[in-house]
Amino acid sequence: MDPRSRTAGEAQTRWPQAMRLAGLMHKEFLQILRDPSSIAIAFLMPVVLLVIFGYGVSLDAKGIPIALVIEQPGAEASAFAGALGNSEYFVTTTVRTMEEARQAMVEGRADAIVHLRSDFARQLRRPGGAPIQVLLNGVDANRARVVSGYIAGAWQTWLISQAAASGVAVTVPVAVEERVWFNSELRSRDFLVPGLVAIITTLIGSLLTAMVVAREWERGTMEALLVTPVHIREILLGKLVPYFALGMGGMAVTVGVGVLLLGVPLRGSLLVLAAVAAVFLLVALGVGLLISVATKNQFVAGQIAILTSFLPAFMLSGFIFNIASAPLPIQWLTRIVAARYFVSILHTVFMAGDIWAVILPNLLVLAAMGTIFLTLARLKSRKHLE
Amino acid sequence: MWNRVLALIVKEFLAVLKDPKSRMSIIAPPLIQMFVFSYAATFDIKNVPYAVYNEDGGAASRELLAGFSGSPAFQQKFNIERQGQIADLIDRQEVLMVVHVDRQFSRDLLRGNPAKLQIIVDGRNSNTAQVAFTYVQEIVSTFNEHWAEAHGGPQPPARLDIRAWYNPNLVSRWFIVPGLVGVVLQVTTLLVTSLSVAREREQGTFDQLLVTPLRPLEILIGKAAPGFVIGMVNATIIALLAHFWFGVPMTGSVPALYVGMVLFLFSAVGVGLMISSLAKTMQQALLGTFLFLLPSILLSGFSTPIENMPVVLQEITRIIPLRYFMVILRGVYLEGGGVSMYLNQFWPMAVIGVLCLAIAGWLFRHRTT
Numbered sequence: 001m002d003p004r005s006r007t008a009g010e011a012q013t014r015w016p017q018a019m020r021l022a023g024l025m026h027k028e029f030l031q032i033l034r035d036p037s038s039i040a041i042a043f044l045m046p047v048v049l050l051v052i053f054g055y056g057v058s059l060d061a062k063g064i065p066i067a068l069v070i071e072q073p074g075a076e077a078s079a080f081a082g083a084l085g086n087s088e089y090f091v092t093t094t095v096r097t098m099e100e101a102r103q104a105m106v107e108g109r110a111d112a113i114v115h116l117r118s119d120f121a122r123q124l125r126r127p128g129g130a131p132i133q134v135l136l137n138g139v140d141a142n143r144a145r146v147v148s149g150y151i152a153g154a155w156q157t158w159l160i161s162q163a164a165a166s167g168v169a170v171t172v173p174v175a176v177e178e179r180v181w182f183n184s185e186l187r188s189r190d191f192l193v194p195g196l197v198a199i200i201t202t203l204i205g206s207l208l209t210a211m212v213v214a215r216e217w218e219r220g221t222m223e224a225l226l227v228t229p230v231h232i233r234e235i236l237l238g239k240l241v242p243y244f245a246l247g248m249g250g251m252a253v254t255v256g257v258g259v260l261l262l263g264v265p266l267r268g269s270l271l272v273l274a275a276v277a278a279v280f281l282l283v284a285l286g287v288g289l290l291i292s293v294a295t296k297n298q299f300v301a302g303q304i305a306i307l308t309s310f311l312p313a314f315m316l317s318g319f320i321f322n323i324a325s326a327p328l329p330i331q332w333l334t335r336i337v338a339a340r341y342f343v344s345i346l347h348t349v350f351m352a353g354d355i356w357a358v359i360l361p362n363l364l365v366l367a368a369m370g371t372i373f374l375t376l377a378r379l380k381s382r383k384h385l386e
Numbered sequence: 387m388w389n390r391v392l393a394l395i396v397k398e399f400l401a402v403l404k405d406p407k408s409r410m411s412i413i414a415p416p417l418i419q420m421f422v423f424s425y426a427a428t429f430d431i432k433n434v435p436y437a438v439y440n441e442d443g444g445a446a447s448r449e450l451l452a453g454f455s456g457s458p459a460f461q462q463k464f465n466i467e468r469q470g471q472i473a474d475l476i477d478r479q480e481v482l483m484v485v486h487v488d489r490q491f492s493r494d495l496l497r498g499n500p501a502k503l504q505i506i507v508d509g510r511n512s513n514t515a516q517v518a519f520t521y522v523q524e525i526v527s528t529f530n531e532h533w534a535e536a537h538g539g540p541q542p543p544a545r546l547d548i549r550a551w552y553n554p555n556l557v558s559r560w561f562i563v564p565g566l567v568g569v570v571l572q573v574t575t576l577l578v579t580s581l582s583v584a585r586e587r588e589q590g591t592f593d594q595l596l597v598t599p600l601r602p603l604e605i606l607i608g609k610a611a612p613g614f615v616i617g618m619v620n621a622t623i624i625a626l627l628a629h630f631w632f633g634v635p636m637t638g639s640v641p642a643l644y645v646g647m648v649l650f651l652f653s654a655v656g657v658g659l660m661i662s663s664l665a666k667t668m669q670q671a672l673l674g675t676f677l678f679l680l681p682s683i684l685l686s687g688f689s690t691p692i693e694n695m696p697v698v699l700q701e702i703t704r705i706i707p708l709r710y711f712m713v714i715l716r717g718v719y720l721e722g723g724g725v726s727m728y729l730n731q732f733w734p735m736a737v738i739g740v741l742c743l744a745i746a747g748w749l750f751r752h753r754t755t
Contacts, residue, residue, distance in 0.1 A: 130543065173495055303412075316426050326426045348510065
């Protein structure tokens with residue numbers, strides 16, 4: 001047979017398929033454009049979250065209010081007050097009695113009390129030294145620990161300056177020299193913004209897709225589509241492509257605003273980031289499709305998508321909380337959370353660079369998960385056709 | 387009138403409870419969330435993997451390193467011999483920290499010069515790095531005190547005596563779990579209520595409801611009831627879990643907690659119904675809920691203090707009911723105090739609830755699809 005005519009024949013049979021697919025995608029894009037809520041979740045949500053994480057939520061403690069009780073003013077007490085006051089971490093308020101300080105802490109006006117007794121100056125010259133009582137508000141344990149560290153730092157500074165002033169060379173036996181790699185100023189923004197990419201793509205890929213497709217099952221329009229000559233593969237592809245585009249758009253907004261406006265470093269390459277995000281988005285879309293087919297009910301699909309993809313992406317991915325500190329059963333549980341692998345890559349690509357030893361193993365797991373979920377979604381949809 | 391309202395309430399409950407999948411999705415998720423997240427959400431560090439690069443090898447350095455291996459916060463994974471191995475281990479995230487003892491460590495220590503201990507930390511998780519440092523500081527200062535005592539070095543003229551109120555052992559779960567009670571309640575309540583009006587609008591049955599003799603206020607009560615009642619049941623269960631399972635003390639008054647719960651659920655139901663009345667479809671309602679839910683959790687003070695935020699955002703947090711409930715929860719569990727102590731938290735939630743419900747009721751008739 002003439003090879004030319006064969007290709008022409010193949011093209012003829014393929015052409016309507018491509019047309020059908022284009023038609024399905026066109027319909028889906030129109031649906032996205034017509035309902036402002038999808039656009040809002042893809043483009044408004046990242047901006048809102050970036051503003052909150054960029055300017056609002058900060059794990060860094062600065063300007064901690066401290067009540068400093070000085071029962072007997074004197075040169076020694078002022079020197080210590082100076083050491084506390086000079087620290088950028090504290091805003092100190094000096095009071096005369098412990099009662100006032102307690103009141104301030106109960107009312108939440110102080111996060112810690114530093115108490116110098118009336119005999120502070122006298123005690124300093126005695127063997128054993130003067131006790132400096134520190135009371136922390138322990139409700140936020142993490143913050144209390146950090147505050148305690150800062151107070152100890154200020155105390156150390158004061159000790160050294162005291163020793164220098166009195167001409168005695170007091171040295172600490174062991175001095176710690178701290179080096180932080182990848183985030184030398186320990187800015188929590190640089191840590192939180194990369195993880196946001198995972199949150200946004202999960203929202204679009206799983207929650208939005210699960211609801212949209214569940215609606216089609218709920219209303220019976222999916223069944224109507226299935227009886228047409230359109231292949232199930234084409235229907236799913238017609239759903240995947242538009243939401244994939246929306247997800248990548250949401251990711252681009254997050255990365256763009258994060259890097260350009262908030263000054264979060266991107267030390268790895270944009271290409272690697274986009275490629276990894278694309279793979280993760282496929283996993284999220286697969287989960288979304290699977291949920292929609294399994295539930296066929298918008299309310300339940302929304303609930304399940306939130307419970308199985310959004311909340312884990314938030315709490316179990318290492319986005320905010322460190323996985324290694326959780327109990328072992330929880331650590332095992334995080335292994336089936338796709339966002340965990342993505343967040344790990346995100347932190348590395350943003351802060352450290354293209355370190356393949358971290359990227360490759362995580363990417364492989366994501367690729368495997370994507371294949372599994374997409375295949376399951378496809379199988380489950382076919383079964384319902386029969 | 388009450389017969390009509392009662393009939394509507396029964397119908398609303400049926401709408402949520404009749405489908406077994408839907409029934410499961412209002413009971414199981416809050417419990418699962420409470421369990422999993424209470425264990426997962428911690429800022430403490432445990433078993434942080436680290437490597438030791440000991441160039442000194444003397445007895446003093448071994449004593450100092452014993453402080454690290456004895457701490458539950460750290461877990462030694464490697465002993466390294468060359469400087470070059472450090473970057474590799476940290477880059478690959480095999481270890482989070484490298485403890486480097488200088489070659490002259492013992493000599494410096496014995497001569498009374500400051501001996502150098504270098505700590506290299508992976509800053510990719512800035513919070514873990516920060517907390518790891520405070521643990522390192524504690525270990526080193528304990529060593530320093532022992533050394534100064536044993537070798538008759540100069541004693542510091544003053545010492546710190548640090549204690550914590552409300553949470554003496556600084557267990558971060560005591561902070562997270564009461565907060566989670568609020569977060570989980572908000573998530574479930576909003577999801578149940580936010581779809582109630584939108585579902586009927588999408589299915590076209592809401593117009594039928596409007597032409598019945600039911601007045602907007604009565605529809606409002608009917609729509610609010612399931613979310614409120616389900617919320618109260620969930621609230622009671624998870625509040626008990628927090629105390630009896632997770633061991634968070636309950637130092638304040640239970641009535642104060644319940645007044646807070648009622649008002650918080652009232653305002654959350656209000657927000658949910660307002661979003662629901664604004665939406666034309668269930669998708670809009672759910673995504674709209676998300677646009678409110680996520681920022682409101684982040685700005686409520688659940689994970690980071692409101693005082694750390696810029697003033698503009700601090701003002702915005704005033705319209706978030708969870709912010710007030712968070713203060714009540716942590717207060718009642720940890721700080722103590724009765725109903726009168728939380729008046730300033732009670733009234734804003736009541737105001738938010740009334741306003742949102744009023745808007746929702748108005749929208750019933752004035753938003754036509």
